[in-house]
Amino acid sequence: MEAIIKPFKLDEVKEALQEVGLQGITVIEAKGFGRQKGHTELYRGAEYVVDFLPKVKVEVIVADETVDGAIEAIRKAAQTGRIGDGKI
Numbered sequence: 001m002e003a004i005i006k007p008f009k010l011d012e013v014k015e016a017l018q019e020v021g022l023q024g025i026t027v028i029e030a031k032g033f034g035r036q037k038g039h040t041e042l043y044r045g046a047e048y049v050v051d052f053l054p055k056v057k058v059e060v061i062v063a064d065e066t067v068d069g070a071i072e073a074i075r076k077a078a079q080t081g082r083i084g085d086g087k088i
Helices: 007-019 064-078
Strands: 002-005 026-032 039-043 046-050 053-059
Touching (some): 007 064
Antiparallel strands (some): 026 053, 039 046
């Protein structure tokens, strides 16, 4: 199972997965964008567009019978209610 989440939600997702009995995860730093697109920043007086936003890809191996619990744990822990929460 793969989930793309916001980096600041990683600890919450890790704890949620441990609570449902999953111990091993792989975490990969990533960049991407979806509906939230990028954003504009100002650096040394110059404006520039940041197209890709920092994300974290979490990979977990789960048995068929624990998939639903793992999905729900990730969904609850990673959700902020804002655009760009990620994908499972």
